[in-house]
Amino acid sequence: MPEAFFQEDDRLPQTPEPSTMVIFGASGDLTSRKLIPALYDLAASRRLPMEFAVVGISRTEMSHEEFRGKLRKGLEEHRSEEFSEDVWKSFSAGIFYLPGDSKEPRTYSELRDFLRSLDEERGTGGSRIFYLSSSPSLFPAIVDGLGESGMSAEDESSYSRIVIEKPFGRDLASARELNSEIQSRFREDQIYRIDHYLGKETVQNIMALRFSNGIFEPLWNQNYVDYVQITVAEDIGVGTRGAFYEEAGALRDIVQNHLMQVLCLTAMEPPVTFDADSVREEKVKVLKAVRPFPEGEEYAVRGQYGRGWVWGEEVEGYREEDEVAPDSVTETFVALKMFVDNWRWAGVPFYARAGKRMPKKSTEIAVHFKPTPHTPFARAGDDGMEPNVLVIRIQPEEGVSLKIGAKVPGSGFEIGAVNMDLLYGTAFLEEAPDAYGRLLLDLMLGDPTLFIRADEAEGSWRILESVMKAWSEKEEIPLYPAGTWGPEEADALLESDGREWRRP
Numbered sequence: 001m002p003e004a005f006f007q008e009d010d011r012l013p014q015t016p017e018p019s020t021m022v023i024f025g026a027s028g029d030l031t032s033r034k035l036i037p038a039l040y041d042l043a044a045s046r047r048l049p050m051e052f053a054v055v056g057i058s059r060t061e062m063s064h065e066e067f068r069g070k071l072r073k074g075l076e077e078h079r080s081e082e083f084s085e086d087v088w089k090s091f092s093a094g095i096f097y098l099p100g101d102s103k104e105p106r107t108y109s110e111l112r113d114f115l116r117s118l119d120e121e122r123g124t125g126g127s128r129i130f131y132l133s134s135s136p137s138l139f140p141a142i143v144d145g146l147g148e149s150g151m152s153a154e155d156e157s158s159y160s161r162i163v164i165e166k167p168f169g170r171d172l173a174s175a176r177e178l179n180s181e182i183q184s185r186f187r188e189d190q191i192y193r194i195d196h197y198l199g200k201e202t203v204q205n206i207m208a209l210r211f212s213n214g215i216f217e218p219l220w221n222q223n224y225v226d227y228v229q230i231t232v233a234e235d236i237g238v239g240t241r242g243a244f245y246e247e248a249g250a251l252r253d254i255v256q257n258h259l260m261q262v263l264c265l266t267a268m269e270p271p272v273t274f275d276a277d278s279v280r281e282e283k284v285k286v287l288k289a290v291r292p293f294p295e296g297e298e299y300a301v302r303g304q305y306g307r308g309w310v311w312g313e314e315v316e317g318y319r320e321e322d323e324v325a326p327d328s329v330t331e332t333f334v335a336l337k338m339f340v341d342n343w344r345w346a347g348v349p350f351y352a353r354a355g356k357r358m359p360k361k362s363t364e365i366a367v368h369f370k371p372t373p374h375t376p377f378a379r380a381g382d383d384g385m386e387p388n389v390l391v392i393r394i395q396p397e398e399g400v401s402l403k404i405g406a407k408v409p410g411s412g413f414e415i416g417a418v419n420m421d422l423l424y425g426t427a428f429l430e431e432a433p434d435a436y437g438r439l440l441l442d443l444m445l446g447d448p449t450l451f452i453r454a455d456e457a458e459g460s461w462r463i464l465e466s467v468m469k470a471w472s473e474k475e476e477i478p479l480y481p482a483g484t485w486g487p488e489e490a491d492a493l494l495e496s497d498g499r500e501w502r503r504p
């Protein structure tokens with residue numbers, strides 16, 4: 001048989017090596033709502049090795065059984081798909097709980113001993129993933145605890161990886177400090193900074209669309225693209241997360257991570273291969289090329305939702321939400337005009353916005369092409385021709401549509417705009433895996449392509465530094481009624497260029 005037959009095909013599903021995932025912050029929301037459901041789904045689709053264990057740590061006193069019961073409840077609440085008693089039985093047999101304070105050195109010696117005993121009893125093989133699903137203020141203590149107790153060390157047959165949840169710092173200085181703290185105990189290739197947006201199939205599809213088709217890339221530059229609009233809109237408000245949001249705001253919660261990642265995937269050069277360093281190198285180059293924001297609100301606008309109507313229901317303003325200050329100036333909306341100063345994108349504006357309490361939930365990238373250089377159909381007044389727009393919809397109704405001009409039926413030669421539409425959901429029969437599931441699997445397989453490198457995290461903060469500084473000195477914020485597309489100032493950002501925001 002030819003030798004190539006035996007070569008590993010990395011397009012085929014792979015099952016990871018035995019390992020143990022230690023979750024710090026195990027009694028918290030993210031563990032029950034995202035991590036355990038994602039791991040359960042991996043177990044159900046037989047993507048987890050038999051010798052796999054989860055060890056949860058937080059201060060709340062619980063037995064292994066009580067912890068399993070809590071997670072099961074979370075699973076039933078947060079997963080809409082059918083629950084299988086058989087899958088749960090075998091998956092939950094590998095779930096354990098250790099009560100402990102992350103700030104106490106004793107927690108780490110107890111954890112180390114417990115993990116060793118698990119390796120012996122369950123054959124988990126000595127490889128560890130430490131998932132930091134707790135408040136960022138605990139990250140330094142956890143990293144030190146793991147380093148001091150020797151658990152960050154690897155040997156030839158086992159690995160030690162650490163996963164850092166967002167937010168990755170609050171600004172450039174704190175991101176740098178966090179990077180150096182983690183890097184003092186772990187090598188960069190052991191560190192996995194997670195942005196779950198990158199686990200979404202449709203976000204990965206931006207790269208698939210651009211780099212697996214010959215027809216887009218020749219047009220994907222300043223010769224043909226007029227401007228690009230990126231929208232990350234949510235119709236919900238802050239709900240029960242008022243206290244968290246007061247500290248974060250839309251810039252830190254969405255723009256620094258998700259929106260900048262979407263910008264990078266849209267603007268990057270084609271990587272040579274789809275390996276971690278090639279892809280991340282190209283993303284970092286985009287971040288380096290983004291023009292620093294000038295002072296003032298000409299290029300960066302923020303807003304906060306007031307009382308209004310969403311989907312026919314009257315909703316409270318941000319300042320009336322629980323745990324929000326009545327005079328808060330935290331932004332729930334951000335609009336930016338950015339330029340990527342390189343050969344490909346010189347002079348092409350990237351307008352980006354993210355907001356809560358918008359009229360609908362929608363994440364999309366709209367690439368607006370330049371008009372045709374000449375039209376043979378022109379008559380007096382409007383000829384009905386509109387420039388082409390390629391829209392990549394990330395959620396909901398994931399897909400791609402291309403607006404093209406077509407002849408309106410009839411005896412004249414009137415042109416109308418029509419959409420060529422592809423819905424991913426109808427094109428493929430397979431269910432898209434959950435974003436966390438995909439990333440957890442990559443993590444176990446040791447593939448960091450869809451995780452954030454240290455310089456990416458810092459590069460993104462660097463771009464936003466001047467905006468954050470300017471806003472921190474302001475005592476007022478423009479308001480917009482809930483259920484609208486943001487404050488008037490956001491419209492003005494485009495109007496001065498003779499353009500307007502899309503209404504997805």
Ligand SMILES: NC(=O)c1ccc[n+]([C@@H]2O[C@H](COP(=O)([O-])OP(=O)(O)OC[C@H]3O[C@@H](n4cnc5c(N)ncnc54)[C@H](OP(=O)(O)O)[C@@H]3O)[C@@H](O)[C@H]2O)c1
Pocket residue numbers: 024025026027028029030031057058059060100101102103132133134135136138165166167
């Ligand atoms: N929830 C989400 O949807 C989401 C999304 C993206 C990112 N994140 C990030 O993920 C992380 C966790 O979020 P979360 O929503 O799960 O937070 P959470 O519900 O507040 O959970 C925090 C966890 O930390 C534990 N904890 C607090 N102090 C501790 C200490 N001294 N020692 C040991 N454990 C301690 C808490 O349990 P005890 O009180 O029992 O100790 C709890 O289990 C945060 O960094 C957050 O920003 C969350």
